[in-house]
Each structure stands twice: as C-alpha cells, then as structure tokens.
Amino acid sequence: MNTILFDLDGTLLPMDQEYFTKLYFKALATHLAPLNIPTAELIDAVNSGMRAMLTNDGSHTNEERFWSAFSSILGNDIRNIEPDFINFYETSFHLAKEATNVSPYAKDAIALLKQKGYHIVLATNPVFPPVATEGRIRWAGLDPNDFERITTYDNSSYCKPNLSYYREILSQIGKEPSDCMMVGNDVEEDMIAGNLGLSTFLITDCIINRKNLSFDTIPHGDFKTFYDFVKALPDAQE
Numbered sequence: 001m002n003t004i005l006f007d008l009d010g011t012l013l014p015m016d017q018e019y020f021t022k023l024y025f026k027a028l029a030t031h032l033a034p035l036n037i038p039t040a041e042l043i044d045a046v047n048s049g050m051r052a053m054l055t056n057d058g059s060h061t062n063e064e065r066f067w068s069a070f071s072s073i074l075g076n077d078i079r080n081i082e083p084d085f086i087n088f089y090e091t092s093f094h095l096a097k098e099a100t101n102v103s104p105y106a107k108d109a110i111a112l113l114k115q116k117g118y119h120i121v122l123a124t125n126p127v128f129p130p131v132a133t134e135g136r137i138r139w140a141g142l143d144p145n146d147f148e149r150i151t152t153y154d155n156s157s158y159c160k161p162n163l164s165y166y167r168e169i170l171s172q173i174g175k176e177p178s179d180c181m182m183v184g185n186d187v188e189e190d191m192i193a194g195n196l197g198l199s200t201f202l203i204t205d206c207i208i209n210r211k212n213l214s215f216d217t218i219p220h221g222d223f224k225t226f227y228d229f230v231k232a233l234p235d236a237q238e
Contacts, residue, residue, distance in 0.1 A: 001199060002236040003175050004113055005166075006147075007184030008124035008133070010206035012106045013140040017208070020099035031092040032084060037074065045073040053127050054159045058168075062126050062153040089132040094139075102141045103205070105227040110146050112227075117236035122147040123169060123182065125189065126156035149173055160189035166196050183226065187213045194218070201226055 006012050009020075028046070029039045052069035053062040060068075071078045110120055124133060130152045134144045144150060149172060151165075158165040170177065177197030184190025187202065187209040194200040202220035209215070219229070 001179060001181055002117070002238055003119040003121060003173065003180045005121045005123035005169065005180055005182045005193070005198070006110075007182075007186065007190050007203075008122060008136055008140070010185040010208060011183060011190075011203050012103065012110075012122075012142065013100050013136055014103055014206050015100040017099075017206075020096050023096040023099050024093070027092045027095045028088060031088045032081070035081060035084065041074060045070045045078075048073055050127055053153060054125075056158055056162075058157040058164055060157065062156050062159065063129070066127075066153060086129065086131055089129060089135060093132060093135060097139050100136075100139050102139075103223050105223040107141050109223070109227045109230045110142065112230050113233075114146070116230075116233060117238075118233075119173070119175075119236075120147050121169065121173060122150040123166075123184075124151060125160050126151040126153050126165075127159065129153055160186070161192045163192065163196050166193050166198065187211075187215050187218075191215065191218055201229065 009015055010017065025043055025046070029042060032042060049066035049070040052065040056062055056065050067079055067082075113120060122133070122137070130150070133150055133152050137144050137146075137150075149169070151169065156165070156168060158168055166182070170180070181199040181201060182190055182193035183201045183203060185203045185206050185208055187207065188211055189208075191200050191202055200218055202215055202218050203223055203226060204220055205222050221229075
C-alpha cells in the first residue's frame with residue numbers, strides 16, 4: 001500500500017453536517033439576494049443540481065450536471081451568475097466554518113504519511129468547485145498542496161457511493177485498488193470503497209451511518225486511533 005485517500009467533511013474536517021447545511025444556504029441566499037432570486041427557488045435549484053451530481057452516470061462532468069439542473073429551474077441565462085457563485089465561495093461561504101472544527105491529529109497524520117512516502121489524495125464528494133473545496137481544506141488547518149489530487153465538481157463525473165467514483169480516481173492517479181486505503185466517516189459512501197478492493201478505515205468522531213450498516217469488520221476509531229495506526233505503518237512501498 002502506498003496511497004491514502006481521505007474524505008474531507010466529517011473526516012479531516014470535523015463538522016456538524018446539519019448545521020453546516022443550514023449556514024451554507026443562509027449565507028448563499030444572503031449573498032445572492034441582490035440578484036432577486038426567490039430564496040425558495042434558489043434552494044430548490046441548488047438541491048436539484050446536487051441530486052443531478054449525486055446520480056451522475058459519467059457521461060458529463062458533475063459541473064455540467066449541476067448547471068444543467070440548476071438552469072432547468074431558474075432559466076438558461078442563470079449560468080451567467082457563475083462568477084457570483086465563485087465570489088460567494090471566496091467570501092460569504094466562510095461563514096459556514098462555524099459548523100466545523102479542527103482535528104488536532106489530521107495535520108500530524110498527513111505530515112507523517114508524507115514523511116513515510118505515501119501518496120495523499122483528497123477523495124471528497126465532488127459537488128463543489130475547487131475554490132470551495134480548497135477553502136474547506138484550509139478550515140481543517142491543511143493546505144491544498146498536501147494532496148496530489150483533489151476531487152472537485154469540474155474534474156469528476158461520478159459521486160459517492162458509486163464505485164465508479166473510486167474507479168475514476170484510481171484511473172486518474174494510476175493506482176490499483178490494492179495500492180490504496182480509503183479513510184472516511186461515512187459507513188456507506190466511504191467504506192464502500194472496500195468492495196472495489198481498497199483497504200478502509202472508518203473515522204468515528206463524526207460518523208454517518210444513515211442505513212445503520214454494520215462496520216464491525218472494518219478497522220475503525222476516532223482520529224487519534226487512526227493517527228496511532230499511521231505511526232505503526234511501515235514506509236510506503238512503490
């Protein structure tokens with residue numbers, strides 16, 4: 001094994017997902033208020049775009065799926081507000097940071113893995129543009145340069161828990177499943193990578209288990225437990 005894939009939200013970046021979503025939509029509606037888009041329609045359009053990305057079949061990028069669904073509700077000219085969205089993620093989006101915390105072990109674990117020669121990939125569900133994902137990486141006390149690849153909505157054509165999301169990453173980084181471990185907090189979306197042959201580790205600090213799936217056979221624990229696991233790992237083997 002020589003490559004570690006990390007989820008972001010709830011894993012490297014501890015968060016209250018429900019509170020984060022509430023703050024996110026409130027900040028977005030406030031930021032775009034000058035455009036006179038009714039709040040209910042805006043939220044409906046964003047949710048429609050999100051569903052389109054989550055069900056993407058790989059025929060288009062997630063970015064294309066989002067804007068197609070978004071504009072189907074708000075009109076074809078709505079793509080013209082994309083610069084306003086980017087500006088939102090550069091500015092008001094950071095109000096949602098209130099729903100997150102910094103893990104005292106995340107930065108140390110990544111630094112140690114790099115020291116041991118492991119390749120590090122950020123395998124966050126690619127439903128945001130790069131600026132939004134890079135912002136959340138910094139909220140976690142990390143740097144985008146810590147990762148050799150970061151999945152975002154413009155460079156991905158699938159979402160978790162579709163196994164093709166993981167196949168796409170492996171193809172992009174030139175790795176086999178046996179080379180990799182997926183580390184995440186979602187029992188379904190992250191641990192499903194094990195079905196493809198990746199090793200897995202479930203972070204339980206902000207665990208998500210919507211379907212009440214069993215994870216007894218999956219290595220798991222809080223981030224300190226994972227950090228201790230990293231300390232015991234041998235140097236990476238190419």
